[in-house]
Amino acid sequence: MLRQAAPEVFQISLMPRNSINCYIIEGVLVDSGIRSSYTAVKKILRNIPVYKHILTHAHADHQGCSDQICAEFSIPLLCHPNEVFRTETGLVTTDYPAPQHWIAKLQQKYWAGQGHKVEQTVVENDMIGNFRVIETPGHSPGHISLFREHDGVLIIGDVATNMNLITTAVGLKCPPNIFTTDQQRNIQSLQKLAQLNPSVICFGHGPVLHNTNRKFEKFVAECSAHNES
Structure with a gap:
Protein backbone atom coordinates (compact mmCIF):
# COMPACT_ATOMS: atom_id res chain seq x y z
CA MET A 1 0.00 0.00 0.00
CA LEU A 2 2.83 2.45 0.85
CA ARG A 3 5.84 2.76 -1.45
CA GLN A 4 8.60 5.33 -1.62
CA ALA A 5 8.76 6.74 -5.15
CA ALA A 6 11.55 9.30 -4.54
CA PRO A 7 13.11 11.12 -1.57
CA GLU A 8 10.24 12.41 0.62
CA VAL A 9 7.70 11.16 -1.93
CA PHE A 10 5.42 8.28 -0.92
CA GLN A 11 2.76 6.60 -3.02
CA ILE A 12 -0.33 5.37 -1.18
CA SER A 13 -2.07 2.78 -3.34
CA LEU A 14 -5.69 2.73 -2.19
CA MET A 15 -7.09 0.12 -4.57
CA PRO A 16 -5.67 -3.09 -6.09
CA ARG A 17 -3.12 -2.73 -8.92
CA ASN A 18 -2.52 0.97 -8.15
CA SER A 19 -5.93 1.82 -9.60
CA ILE A 20 -6.41 4.78 -7.22
CA ASN A 21 -3.42 6.53 -5.66
CA CYS A 22 -2.69 9.46 -3.42
CA TYR A 23 0.72 10.75 -2.35
CA ILE A 24 2.65 12.30 0.50
CA ILE A 25 5.24 14.80 -0.77
CA GLU A 26 7.50 16.55 1.74
CA GLY A 27 4.84 16.37 4.44
CA VAL A 28 1.90 17.31 2.20
CA LEU A 29 -0.95 14.92 1.36
CA VAL A 30 -1.84 15.08 -2.34
CA ASP A 31 -5.39 13.82 -3.05
CA SER A 32 -7.27 11.38 -0.82
CA GLY A 33 -8.91 8.63 -2.86
CA ILE A 34 -12.61 7.87 -2.41
CA ARG A 35 -14.81 8.29 0.66
CA SER A 36 -14.10 4.77 1.94
CA SER A 37 -10.32 5.39 1.73
CA TYR A 38 -10.51 7.26 5.04
CA THR A 39 -9.43 4.43 7.34
CA ALA A 40 -6.43 3.50 5.21
CA VAL A 41 -5.26 7.07 4.74
CA LYS A 42 -5.73 7.91 8.42
CA LYS A 43 -3.63 4.90 9.46
CA ILE A 44 -0.74 5.98 7.24
CA LEU A 45 -0.89 9.61 8.35
CA ARG A 46 -0.48 8.52 11.96
CA ASN A 47 2.94 7.20 10.96
CA ILE A 48 3.90 9.84 8.37
CA PRO A 49 2.66 13.22 9.65
CA VAL A 50 1.44 15.84 7.18
CA TYR A 51 0.81 19.53 7.72
CA LYS A 52 -1.44 20.34 4.76
CA HIS A 53 -3.56 18.68 2.09
CA ILE A 54 -3.76 19.67 -1.58
CA LEU A 55 -5.98 18.41 -4.40
CA THR A 56 -4.86 18.01 -7.98
CA HIS A 57 -8.58 18.32 -8.75
CA ALA A 58 -11.90 17.78 -7.01
CA HIS A 59 -13.21 14.57 -8.58
CA ALA A 60 -14.67 11.86 -6.36
CA ASP A 61 -11.62 9.58 -6.51
CA HIS A 62 -9.33 12.42 -5.41
CA GLN A 63 -11.36 14.32 -2.76
CA GLY A 64 -13.23 11.34 -1.34
CA CYS A 65 -12.03 11.49 2.26
CA SER A 66 -10.51 15.00 2.23
CA ASP A 67 -13.13 16.42 4.60
CA GLN A 68 -12.62 13.64 7.13
CA ILE A 69 -8.82 13.77 6.93
CA CYS A 70 -8.63 17.56 7.28
CA ALA A 71 -10.97 17.41 10.28
CA GLU A 72 -9.17 14.48 11.92
CA PHE A 73 -5.70 16.00 11.62
CA SER A 74 -6.65 19.71 11.72
CA ILE A 75 -4.83 20.49 8.48
CA PRO A 76 -5.72 23.09 5.81
CA LEU A 77 -7.07 22.14 2.39
CA LEU A 78 -5.68 23.72 -0.80
CA CYS A 79 -6.74 23.62 -4.45
CA HIS A 80 -6.82 25.74 -7.59
CA PRO A 81 -9.44 28.55 -7.65
CA ASN A 82 -11.37 26.75 -10.40
CA GLU A 83 -11.79 23.71 -8.14
CA VAL A 84 -13.10 25.58 -5.08
CA ILE A 103 -21.41 6.23 -13.75
CA ALA A 104 -21.21 9.89 -12.72
CA LYS A 105 -24.25 9.40 -10.49
CA LEU A 106 -22.66 6.35 -8.85
CA GLN A 107 -19.42 8.25 -8.23
CA GLN A 108 -21.31 11.14 -6.67
CA LYS A 109 -23.37 8.86 -4.45
CA TYR A 110 -20.80 6.30 -3.32
CA TRP A 111 -17.30 7.75 -3.87
CA ALA A 112 -17.54 11.49 -3.28
CA GLY A 113 -16.93 12.95 0.16
CA GLN A 114 -18.54 15.92 1.78
CA GLY A 115 -17.32 19.35 0.85
CA HIS A 116 -14.67 21.03 2.97
CA LYS A 117 -13.64 24.67 3.26
CA VAL A 118 -10.63 25.63 1.15
CA GLU A 119 -8.11 27.51 3.27
CA GLN A 120 -5.84 28.58 0.42
CA THR A 121 -5.84 28.52 -3.37
CA VAL A 122 -2.78 27.91 -5.53
CA VAL A 123 -1.94 28.97 -9.07
CA GLU A 124 0.88 28.64 -11.61
CA ASN A 125 4.39 28.78 -10.09
CA ASP A 126 3.26 28.75 -6.45
CA MET A 127 5.46 26.47 -4.36
CA ILE A 128 4.41 23.52 -2.22
CA GLY A 129 7.69 22.81 -0.48
CA ASN A 130 10.12 22.21 -3.33
CA PHE A 131 7.29 21.38 -5.75
CA ARG A 132 6.15 24.00 -8.25
CA VAL A 133 2.46 24.26 -9.08
CA ILE A 134 1.74 23.85 -12.79
CA GLU A 135 -1.72 24.63 -14.09
CA THR A 136 -2.82 21.70 -16.26
CA PRO A 137 -6.52 22.20 -17.08
CA GLY A 138 -8.52 19.94 -19.35
CA HIS A 139 -9.44 16.88 -17.33
CA SER A 140 -11.03 19.40 -14.97
CA PRO A 141 -11.09 23.20 -15.19
CA GLY A 142 -8.66 23.78 -12.32
CA HIS A 143 -6.47 20.68 -12.52
CA ILE A 144 -2.92 21.20 -11.26
CA SER A 145 0.27 19.15 -11.38
CA LEU A 146 3.28 19.47 -9.07
CA PHE A 147 6.89 19.36 -10.27
CA ARG A 148 10.15 19.20 -8.32
CA THR A 168 -6.24 -2.27 -15.18
CA ALA A 169 -3.59 -3.19 -17.77
CA VAL A 170 -0.53 -0.95 -17.31
CA GLY A 171 0.17 1.61 -20.02
CA LEU A 172 -0.02 5.34 -20.66
CA LYS A 173 -3.47 6.66 -21.58
CA CYS A 174 -5.30 9.95 -21.82
CA PRO A 175 -8.07 10.24 -19.21
CA PRO A 176 -11.48 8.93 -20.35
CA ASN A 177 -13.66 11.40 -22.24
CA ILE A 178 -16.61 10.71 -19.95
CA PHE A 179 -14.74 12.26 -16.99
CA THR A 180 -12.81 14.94 -18.89
CA THR A 181 -14.14 18.48 -19.35
CA ASP A 182 -12.01 19.36 -22.40
CA GLN A 183 -9.77 16.71 -23.96
CA GLN A 184 -8.14 19.25 -26.30
CA ARG A 185 -7.02 21.40 -23.37
CA ASN A 186 -5.85 18.26 -21.60
CA ILE A 187 -3.58 17.40 -24.53
CA GLN A 188 -2.17 20.93 -24.38
CA SER A 189 -1.46 20.35 -20.69
CA LEU A 190 0.29 17.08 -21.55
CA GLN A 191 2.47 18.95 -24.03
CA LYS A 192 3.33 21.48 -21.34
CA LEU A 193 4.37 18.70 -18.95
CA ALA A 194 6.39 16.87 -21.60
CA GLN A 195 8.57 19.96 -22.00
CA LEU A 196 9.71 19.44 -18.39
CA ASN A 197 11.26 16.05 -19.27
CA PRO A 198 10.20 14.51 -15.93
CA PHE A 219 3.35 9.08 -25.60
CA VAL A 220 2.54 12.80 -25.61
CA ALA A 221 3.87 13.18 -29.15
CA GLU A 222 1.66 10.30 -30.29
CA CYS A 223 -1.41 11.80 -28.55
CA SER A 224 -0.74 15.17 -30.15
CA ALA A 225 -0.31 13.69 -33.62
CA HIS A 226 -3.46 11.61 -33.27
CA ASN A 227 -5.43 14.63 -32.13
CA GLU A 228 -4.29 16.69 -35.14
CA SER A 229 -5.08 13.98 -37.68
Missing part, protein backbone atom coordinates in the same frame (compact mmCIF):
# COMPACT_ATOMS: atom_id res chain seq x y z
CA PHE A 85 -16.83 25.14 -5.83
CA ARG A 86 -16.64 21.35 -6.16
CA THR A 87 -14.20 21.08 -3.25
CA GLU A 88 -16.39 23.05 -0.87
CA THR A 89 -19.76 21.63 -1.94
CA GLY A 90 -18.81 18.03 -2.67
CA LEU A 91 -20.72 18.28 -5.99
CA VAL A 92 -17.83 16.74 -7.83
CA THR A 93 -19.33 15.71 -11.17
CA THR A 94 -20.58 19.16 -12.22
CA ASP A 95 -17.70 19.63 -14.69
CA TYR A 96 -18.22 16.24 -16.38
CA PRO A 97 -19.43 16.36 -20.00
CA ALA A 98 -22.40 14.17 -18.93
CA PRO A 99 -23.01 14.64 -15.18
CA GLN A 100 -26.29 12.69 -15.45
CA HIS A 101 -24.54 9.57 -16.80
CA TRP A 102 -25.13 6.58 -14.51
CA GLU A 149 12.86 20.69 -10.49
CA HIS A 150 15.99 19.25 -8.88
CA ASP A 151 15.14 15.59 -9.45
CA GLY A 152 12.32 15.74 -12.00
CA VAL A 153 9.52 14.26 -9.88
CA LEU A 154 6.11 15.02 -11.38
CA ILE A 155 2.77 14.53 -9.62
CA ILE A 156 0.49 14.39 -12.64
CA GLY A 157 -2.95 13.72 -11.18
CA ASP A 158 -5.20 12.66 -14.06
CA VAL A 159 -3.64 14.57 -16.96
CA ALA A 160 -2.63 11.05 -17.98
CA THR A 161 -3.14 7.62 -16.45
CA ASN A 162 -0.70 4.73 -16.42
CA MET A 163 -3.36 2.07 -16.74
CA ASN A 164 -6.50 1.14 -18.60
CA LEU A 165 -9.22 2.02 -16.10
CA ILE A 166 -11.42 -0.88 -17.24
CA THR A 167 -8.91 -3.72 -17.58
CA SER A 199 12.22 11.66 -14.47
CA VAL A 200 9.62 10.13 -12.14
CA ILE A 201 5.89 10.45 -12.84
CA CYS A 202 3.29 9.76 -10.15
CA PHE A 203 -0.24 9.12 -11.44
CA GLY A 204 -3.65 9.19 -9.85
CA HIS A 205 -4.27 5.86 -11.58
CA GLY A 206 -1.56 3.34 -12.37
CA PRO A 207 1.97 2.63 -11.14
CA VAL A 208 4.73 5.21 -10.83
CA LEU A 209 6.71 5.57 -14.07
CA HIS A 210 10.50 5.94 -14.06
CA ASN A 211 10.84 7.80 -17.34
CA THR A 212 14.33 6.62 -18.25
CA ASN A 213 13.66 6.07 -21.97
CA ARG A 214 11.51 9.21 -22.43
CA LYS A 215 8.44 7.01 -22.75
CA PHE A 216 6.23 9.83 -21.51
CA GLU A 217 7.41 12.33 -24.11
CA LYS A 218 6.86 9.74 -26.88
Whole structure:
Protein backbone atom coordinates (compact mmCIF):
# COMPACT_ATOMS: atom_id res chain seq x y z
CA MET A 1 0.00 0.00 0.00
CA LEU A 2 2.83 2.45 0.85
CA ARG A 3 5.84 2.76 -1.45
CA GLN A 4 8.60 5.33 -1.62
CA ALA A 5 8.76 6.74 -5.15
CA ALA A 6 11.55 9.30 -4.54
CA PRO A 7 13.11 11.12 -1.57
CA GLU A 8 10.24 12.41 0.62
CA VAL A 9 7.70 11.16 -1.93
CA PHE A 10 5.42 8.28 -0.92
CA GLN A 11 2.76 6.60 -3.02
CA ILE A 12 -0.33 5.37 -1.18
CA SER A 13 -2.07 2.78 -3.34
CA LEU A 14 -5.69 2.73 -2.19
CA MET A 15 -7.09 0.12 -4.57
CA PRO A 16 -5.67 -3.09 -6.09
CA ARG A 17 -3.12 -2.73 -8.92
CA ASN A 18 -2.52 0.97 -8.15
CA SER A 19 -5.93 1.82 -9.60
CA ILE A 20 -6.41 4.78 -7.22
CA ASN A 21 -3.42 6.53 -5.66
CA CYS A 22 -2.69 9.46 -3.42
CA TYR A 23 0.72 10.75 -2.35
CA ILE A 24 2.65 12.30 0.50
CA ILE A 25 5.24 14.80 -0.77
CA GLU A 26 7.50 16.55 1.74
CA GLY A 27 4.84 16.37 4.44
CA VAL A 28 1.90 17.31 2.20
CA LEU A 29 -0.95 14.92 1.36
CA VAL A 30 -1.84 15.08 -2.34
CA ASP A 31 -5.39 13.82 -3.05
CA SER A 32 -7.27 11.38 -0.82
CA GLY A 33 -8.91 8.63 -2.86
CA ILE A 34 -12.61 7.87 -2.41
CA ARG A 35 -14.81 8.29 0.66
CA SER A 36 -14.10 4.77 1.94
CA SER A 37 -10.32 5.39 1.73
CA TYR A 38 -10.51 7.26 5.04
CA THR A 39 -9.43 4.43 7.34
CA ALA A 40 -6.43 3.50 5.21
CA VAL A 41 -5.26 7.07 4.74
CA LYS A 42 -5.73 7.91 8.42
CA LYS A 43 -3.63 4.90 9.46
CA ILE A 44 -0.74 5.98 7.24
CA LEU A 45 -0.89 9.61 8.35
CA ARG A 46 -0.48 8.52 11.96
CA ASN A 47 2.94 7.20 10.96
CA ILE A 48 3.90 9.84 8.37
CA PRO A 49 2.66 13.22 9.65
CA VAL A 50 1.44 15.84 7.18
CA TYR A 51 0.81 19.53 7.72
CA LYS A 52 -1.44 20.34 4.76
CA HIS A 53 -3.56 18.68 2.09
CA ILE A 54 -3.76 19.67 -1.58
CA LEU A 55 -5.98 18.41 -4.40
CA THR A 56 -4.86 18.01 -7.98
CA HIS A 57 -8.58 18.32 -8.75
CA ALA A 58 -11.90 17.78 -7.01
CA HIS A 59 -13.21 14.57 -8.58
CA ALA A 60 -14.67 11.86 -6.36
CA ASP A 61 -11.62 9.58 -6.51
CA HIS A 62 -9.33 12.42 -5.41
CA GLN A 63 -11.36 14.32 -2.76
CA GLY A 64 -13.23 11.34 -1.34
CA CYS A 65 -12.03 11.49 2.26
CA SER A 66 -10.51 15.00 2.23
CA ASP A 67 -13.13 16.42 4.60
CA GLN A 68 -12.62 13.64 7.13
CA ILE A 69 -8.82 13.77 6.93
CA CYS A 70 -8.63 17.56 7.28
CA ALA A 71 -10.97 17.41 10.28
CA GLU A 72 -9.17 14.48 11.92
CA PHE A 73 -5.70 16.00 11.62
CA SER A 74 -6.65 19.71 11.72
CA ILE A 75 -4.83 20.49 8.48
CA PRO A 76 -5.72 23.09 5.81
CA LEU A 77 -7.07 22.14 2.39
CA LEU A 78 -5.68 23.72 -0.80
CA CYS A 79 -6.74 23.62 -4.45
CA HIS A 80 -6.82 25.74 -7.59
CA PRO A 81 -9.44 28.55 -7.65
CA ASN A 82 -11.37 26.75 -10.40
CA GLU A 83 -11.79 23.71 -8.14
CA VAL A 84 -13.10 25.58 -5.08
CA PHE A 85 -16.83 25.14 -5.83
CA ARG A 86 -16.64 21.35 -6.16
CA THR A 87 -14.20 21.08 -3.25
CA GLU A 88 -16.39 23.05 -0.87
CA THR A 89 -19.76 21.63 -1.94
CA GLY A 90 -18.81 18.03 -2.67
CA LEU A 91 -20.72 18.28 -5.99
CA VAL A 92 -17.83 16.74 -7.83
CA THR A 93 -19.33 15.71 -11.17
CA THR A 94 -20.58 19.16 -12.22
CA ASP A 95 -17.70 19.63 -14.69
CA TYR A 96 -18.22 16.24 -16.38
CA PRO A 97 -19.43 16.36 -20.00
CA ALA A 98 -22.40 14.17 -18.93
CA PRO A 99 -23.01 14.64 -15.18
CA GLN A 100 -26.29 12.69 -15.45
CA HIS A 101 -24.54 9.57 -16.80
CA TRP A 102 -25.13 6.58 -14.51
CA ILE A 103 -21.41 6.23 -13.75
CA ALA A 104 -21.21 9.89 -12.72
CA LYS A 105 -24.25 9.40 -10.49
CA LEU A 106 -22.66 6.35 -8.85
CA GLN A 107 -19.42 8.25 -8.23
CA GLN A 108 -21.31 11.14 -6.67
CA LYS A 109 -23.37 8.86 -4.45
CA TYR A 110 -20.80 6.30 -3.32
CA TRP A 111 -17.30 7.75 -3.87
CA ALA A 112 -17.54 11.49 -3.28
CA GLY A 113 -16.93 12.95 0.16
CA GLN A 114 -18.54 15.92 1.78
CA GLY A 115 -17.32 19.35 0.85
CA HIS A 116 -14.67 21.03 2.97
CA LYS A 117 -13.64 24.67 3.26
CA VAL A 118 -10.63 25.63 1.15
CA GLU A 119 -8.11 27.51 3.27
CA GLN A 120 -5.84 28.58 0.42
CA THR A 121 -5.84 28.52 -3.37
CA VAL A 122 -2.78 27.91 -5.53
CA VAL A 123 -1.94 28.97 -9.07
CA GLU A 124 0.88 28.64 -11.61
CA ASN A 125 4.39 28.78 -10.09
CA ASP A 126 3.26 28.75 -6.45
CA MET A 127 5.46 26.47 -4.36
CA ILE A 128 4.41 23.52 -2.22
CA GLY A 129 7.69 22.81 -0.48
CA ASN A 130 10.12 22.21 -3.33
CA PHE A 131 7.29 21.38 -5.75
CA ARG A 132 6.15 24.00 -8.25
CA VAL A 133 2.46 24.26 -9.08
CA ILE A 134 1.74 23.85 -12.79
CA GLU A 135 -1.72 24.63 -14.09
CA THR A 136 -2.82 21.70 -16.26
CA PRO A 137 -6.52 22.20 -17.08
CA GLY A 138 -8.52 19.94 -19.35
CA HIS A 139 -9.44 16.88 -17.33
CA SER A 140 -11.03 19.40 -14.97
CA PRO A 141 -11.09 23.20 -15.19
CA GLY A 142 -8.66 23.78 -12.32
CA HIS A 143 -6.47 20.68 -12.52
CA ILE A 144 -2.92 21.20 -11.26
CA SER A 145 0.27 19.15 -11.38
CA LEU A 146 3.28 19.47 -9.07
CA PHE A 147 6.89 19.36 -10.27
CA ARG A 148 10.15 19.20 -8.32
CA GLU A 149 12.86 20.69 -10.49
CA HIS A 150 15.99 19.25 -8.88
CA ASP A 151 15.14 15.59 -9.45
CA GLY A 152 12.32 15.74 -12.00
CA VAL A 153 9.52 14.26 -9.88
CA LEU A 154 6.11 15.02 -11.38
CA ILE A 155 2.77 14.53 -9.62
CA ILE A 156 0.49 14.39 -12.64
CA GLY A 157 -2.95 13.72 -11.18
CA ASP A 158 -5.20 12.66 -14.06
CA VAL A 159 -3.64 14.57 -16.96
CA ALA A 160 -2.63 11.05 -17.98
CA THR A 161 -3.14 7.62 -16.45
CA ASN A 162 -0.70 4.73 -16.42
CA MET A 163 -3.36 2.07 -16.74
CA ASN A 164 -6.50 1.14 -18.60
CA LEU A 165 -9.22 2.02 -16.10
CA ILE A 166 -11.42 -0.88 -17.24
CA THR A 167 -8.91 -3.72 -17.58
CA THR A 168 -6.24 -2.27 -15.18
CA ALA A 169 -3.59 -3.19 -17.77
CA VAL A 170 -0.53 -0.95 -17.31
CA GLY A 171 0.17 1.61 -20.02
CA LEU A 172 -0.02 5.34 -20.66
CA LYS A 173 -3.47 6.66 -21.58
CA CYS A 174 -5.30 9.95 -21.82
CA PRO A 175 -8.07 10.24 -19.21
CA PRO A 176 -11.48 8.93 -20.35
CA ASN A 177 -13.66 11.40 -22.24
CA ILE A 178 -16.61 10.71 -19.95
CA PHE A 179 -14.74 12.26 -16.99
CA THR A 180 -12.81 14.94 -18.89
CA THR A 181 -14.14 18.48 -19.35
CA ASP A 182 -12.01 19.36 -22.40
CA GLN A 183 -9.77 16.71 -23.96
CA GLN A 184 -8.14 19.25 -26.30
CA ARG A 185 -7.02 21.40 -23.37
CA ASN A 186 -5.85 18.26 -21.60
CA ILE A 187 -3.58 17.40 -24.53
CA GLN A 188 -2.17 20.93 -24.38
CA SER A 189 -1.46 20.35 -20.69
CA LEU A 190 0.29 17.08 -21.55
CA GLN A 191 2.47 18.95 -24.03
CA LYS A 192 3.33 21.48 -21.34
CA LEU A 193 4.37 18.70 -18.95
CA ALA A 194 6.39 16.87 -21.60
CA GLN A 195 8.57 19.96 -22.00
CA LEU A 196 9.71 19.44 -18.39
CA ASN A 197 11.26 16.05 -19.27
CA PRO A 198 10.20 14.51 -15.93
CA SER A 199 12.22 11.66 -14.47
CA VAL A 200 9.62 10.13 -12.14
CA ILE A 201 5.89 10.45 -12.84
CA CYS A 202 3.29 9.76 -10.15
CA PHE A 203 -0.24 9.12 -11.44
CA GLY A 204 -3.65 9.19 -9.85
CA HIS A 205 -4.27 5.86 -11.58
CA GLY A 206 -1.56 3.34 -12.37
CA PRO A 207 1.97 2.63 -11.14
CA VAL A 208 4.73 5.21 -10.83
CA LEU A 209 6.71 5.57 -14.07
CA HIS A 210 10.50 5.94 -14.06
CA ASN A 211 10.84 7.80 -17.34
CA THR A 212 14.33 6.62 -18.25
CA ASN A 213 13.66 6.07 -21.97
CA ARG A 214 11.51 9.21 -22.43
CA LYS A 215 8.44 7.01 -22.75
CA PHE A 216 6.23 9.83 -21.51
CA GLU A 217 7.41 12.33 -24.11
CA LYS A 218 6.86 9.74 -26.88
CA PHE A 219 3.35 9.08 -25.60
CA VAL A 220 2.54 12.80 -25.61
CA ALA A 221 3.87 13.18 -29.15
CA GLU A 222 1.66 10.30 -30.29
CA CYS A 223 -1.41 11.80 -28.55
CA SER A 224 -0.74 15.17 -30.15
CA ALA A 225 -0.31 13.69 -33.62
CA HIS A 226 -3.46 11.61 -33.27
CA ASN A 227 -5.43 14.63 -32.13
CA GLU A 228 -4.29 16.69 -35.14
CA SER A 229 -5.08 13.98 -37.68
